[in-house]
Amino acid sequence: MKAFVLRSYGSPDVLELTEIDTPVPADDEVLVRVRATSVQPYDWHLMRGEPYIARLMGNGLGLRTPKFGVLGADLAGQVEAVGRNVTAFRPGDEVFGMPKRGGFAEYACVREGELAPKPKNLSFEQAAAVPLAALTALLGLRDAGRVRPGQRVLVNGASGGVGTFAVQLAKAFGAEVTAVCGTRNVELVRSLGADEVVDYTAEDFTRNGRRHDLVLDIAGSRPGSAYRRVLTRTGTCAVVGGPGGRWLQPVGHVLSALAVSAFVPQRTVLVDVVRSTENKRNLLTLTELVEDGRLTPVIDRRYPFEEIPAAVGYQERGHASGKVVVTV
Structure with missing residues (x-):
């Protein structure tokens, strides 16, 4: 072959x-x-x-x-x-x-x-x-993030593979979704169901005063300490990854975000789909959402x-x- x-x-x-x-x-x-x-x-x-x-x-x-x-x-x-x-x-x-x-x-x-x-x-x-992208979004929202209907969810990096699934899944779980992406993807992300779209080239989403119950950090574009400003007091930051680097990144970004959580009431958790042992069950969950028209x-x-x-x-x-x- x-x-x-x-x-x-x-x-x-x-x-x-x-x-x-x-x-x-x-x-x-x-x-x-x-x-x-x-x-x-x-x-x-x-x-x-x-x-x-x-x-x-x-x-x-x-x-x-x-x-x-x-x-x-x-x-x-x-x-x-x-x-x-x-x-x-x-x-x-x-x-x-x-x-x-x-x-x-x-x-x-x-x-x-x-x-x-x-x-x-x-x-x-x-x-x-x-599979990998949607499973990552599913684990980040449902398992690590413990998302519930009516919660406010922010997806940082909403236009990539994981992000486009995350926006749709958060809506399917009944959340109010704020999506962060670049200018050229604003309309795409809005079409996926985001309630609000923030263009990161025009606005710093960590300084606009809005608070969220869950942040799904895919882009890794801000230090872990910055997410404290956008989380509720008992909110969760679920870290998927961050910008690549030759020596340390994105491992360094993930570790620094986890380190901050040891000293604050907000939770910071790592999303690790590669080590998941429930892939088949989770794929079946995704299939149900796809066939129902809630995930594309x-x-x-x-x-x-x-x-x-x-x-x-x-x-x-x-x-x-x-x-x-x-x-x-």
């Missing part, structure tokens, strides 16, 4: 299109014929091996060379074969999921617990845009499989409004 293989850290040019053996599913795995995948910051952080501190944190990065041969954390496709202990799927089923790696290939082995039936009203490309993936650009390096490069530049998907 064809796959983009990562043999050394670096720019998107290090992703090498080559022929490798088709994987064989283990007892608890499903072999998926990948029809579409998507690109996100998780992929290019692994590709570059950055921040360097992450190589020392036991998260799967090798110290000098990558441990992940094939990147691609999302996929949608058709079941080709199943391991002997798999009971939920059979060949021909249309599925989507978050294997964390392996999506940049024609076939991928995925654990049964990381897959769910593809939403009936989505194409493969649309379904591949959902926003796709910025589509690329053919052969142009995965270009897709990764575009996403890494940080200008995507919604998701970047690849047809395999």
